[in-house]
Amino acid sequence: MFRAAKQNRIFQDVVDQIEEAIIDGKLQPGDMLPSEREMKDLFQTSRGTLREALRVLEQKGLIEIKLGVGGGSVVKAAPMEQVCDSLDLLVRFQQISLRHLAEFREGVEGNVAATASQRATERDIAKLEVLLEKARHYVAKGVSEWRQFVEIDGRIHQALAGITGNPMYIVIHQMVHDNIQRYYEQFLPWTQTRLQENLDDLCRIVALIKTGDAEQASARARRHVRRFGEYMIEKEKERSVAAESP
Amino acid sequence: MFRAAKQNRIFQDVVDQIEEAIIDGKLQPGDMLPSEREMKDLFQTSRGTLREALRVLEQKGLIEIKLGVGGGSVVKAAPMEQVCDSLDLLVRFQQISLRHLAEFREGVEGNVAATASQRATERDIAKLEVLLEKARHYVAKGVSEWRQFVEIDGRIHQALAGITGNPMYIVIHQMVHDNIQRYYEQFLPWTQTRLQENLDDLCRIVALIKTGDAEQASARARRHVRRFGEYMIEKEKERSVAAESP
DNA sequence: GTTGTATAATGGTTCGACCTTTAGTAGTGG
DNA sequence: CCACTACTAAAGGTCGAACCATTATACAAC
Structure with a gap:
């Protein structure tokens, strides 16, 4: 009080x-x-x-x-970085695990996709399709370009957050993405199959946003990030098992 | 880079x-x-x-x-307050409006309710019902006790976040709640009808969590917080109109 | 015109002194 | 013996003056 x-x-x-x-x-x-x-x-x-x-x-x-x-x-302009930094500290404090981050992210991405599907203009869709084309390009070049693909993936999600027009989504999304990004490096290499799966997801999400189907867009976005999360958690388990009996 | x-x-x-x-x-x-x-x-x-x-x-x-x-x-222990403080600054920087906060909150509360409905133990339910009983008590005493009711309302939502077992939800929920709380003070008085509506919502949400119905619990939780949001935004409009032509 | 150099403004660092707050302890009075 | 007071020392808080390091600018030399 x-x-x-x-x-x-x-x-x-x-x-x-x-x-x-x-x-x-x-x-x-x-x-x-x-x-x-x-x-x-x-x-x-x-x-x-x-x-x-x-x-x-x-x-x-x-x-x-x-x-x-x-x-x-x-x-300075709006101190958005501080929100990311403070959460970053919390994650490193081991208060928040990868599993927690991934679950939260799934929910947020779902909400973002649903909201974006209601608000996307034609220009927004056009921007998304440009990004999508780049993603297709990198996937076509093979697994060696996985890093480029991940970067484009991030930009697509960021674009979706932007389409909602709600700065809360932008900040929170940035924050989660930055903090989960750290794990990517540890959990390669990606397979070509996995790359293709993710690309398909992105294409479908954009298509659903185009038609304004909030329900489906949300569900598909959740499934997409869940794939990321499950893969990383799975890898993390392998690691800890390997660490226990070397 | x-x-x-x-x-x-x-x-x-x-x-x-x-x-x-x-x-x-x-x-x-x-x-x-x-x-x-x-x-x-x-x-x-x-x-x-x-x-x-x-x-x-x-x-x-x-x-x-x-x-x-x-x-x-x-x-110190985990620096959770900093996450709230940094967002607080962003809100005061007028980068994030009440409307934005409310929309984001609606999404989060929906996800929290859905997740909680899958994970609530009998003890969790019991705790919720104790809080619910207190809420009923204050509503019965009339609008004068609106402040007590709002406090219990907050504790119920906090409890739901806790049931998910995901600290991300707890931190984010706390952050949004703290920052939206500031507006409460400005937008009273509440009517008895409004108090009753909110109490009914809470009862239904807890009931749905009890049965583990994620879909319905999520939808009802969203509707509940949307009511809050719409009411406050409506009041805010009245204010700004009044301010323009005094 | 370009390049180099001197200058001064500004943040970064250091040192040493003193003030304020606070817990512990010794002393004092009942 | 207990309770209260006063002293003491440790620790953070503040101050002032000096000096170091960096950098934009102006001026000079080529």
Whole structure:
């Protein structure tokens, strides 16, 4: 019900003031803050304390600090990376396993596909088909190009999230994708069959979105990412078994 | 493809070392770090630089710093709050509107209900029914107790997320709930009818989870949160209209 | 015009001192 | 013997001044 009331820290006060100015729009993205030596006078504090405040703001993703003359603190755009980073930490903290991530992803991709199928314009569809064509290209070149295919796969999913027009989907999708991406590297090589399966999935999903069939698009998208997930979890098991009896 | 290569900052090196020690488990939650004056010698740096590193770690939610003798830096448990905080910032940055949050929430609650209906044990159901009983109690007492009802409502949803056993759902759900909560305050009073509607929803959802009907549970959960969302968006519109022509 | 160099502004680091908070301990009075 | 007070030391918080490292700019040399 109540929050800790410690407010004896000066740097925190500085952080709050600058943060408020940014959120209220008094400081726009791209704006430069005064130099440290000026700000220390403005806030009537020491440079060390002011720098601690800047460290916090930088970590929050609100400012970026550049070196040299003409450098200084510049207000950043929306701090979306921080959401990814904080979850990244949680995953590495082993609070969240691959299985958990994969399950969650399945649900999100399903929702994204359903929403996208209701909102996709002709331009959106055209964009998707360009990506699809690239994917076909890489699959045709064989398993050696698996990395390219995975990259295109990611871009297609990202495009779907974009079509929903909901930044929450974009951020969350990015976050999950970034965090699951780490595992891809460990679980190759992919077979040609698997590549082809995934490509077929993508084609069908786009086709269903074209017709606006939310139900089917959602189900197919879920099946698609479940394939990814099951494969990786399966591989992970093999690993841990191998690790137990080497 | 590549990342910025600036690594000339000493405090960043200190951050990385301590972060790695925590993630690798060499430092367990609850462990105390040495005092600033000791660490400055260990890392062979100045106290100011070391303190900047500690500020970053504190902001990341990895450590907590206490004052006075016997105080110092103590390693925290899983930094879940940071995920909420970073999204909170994004919302306040006006990158994400109530509408976006509500839509995303609808999808998540649907997935949570579906998954929970497959995994709920008898104990889980019992817990839910205890909460349900409390909700009934507050509704019976009338609109004046709307705040209590909303609190129970939140706990029921949180319980559902817990039943899935997937920490991703718990974290994401918490995050969305915390960030949407802010709007509740602005959009009262609730009518008795509305209170009753929501209670009915909750009862039906729990009943469907009891029977393990994922489809229906999901649909009902979505409808439930959509009601919340629509009501708030509607109120928000009234507000902005009122603000335009006062 | 291009290249190199000096300059100054700005963040990054260091050192040393002092203040504030806090837990423990010794002392004091009942 | 107990309870309260006051002192002490440890730890974070702040301050100021100096110096180092990086970089954009202006100016000079070719």
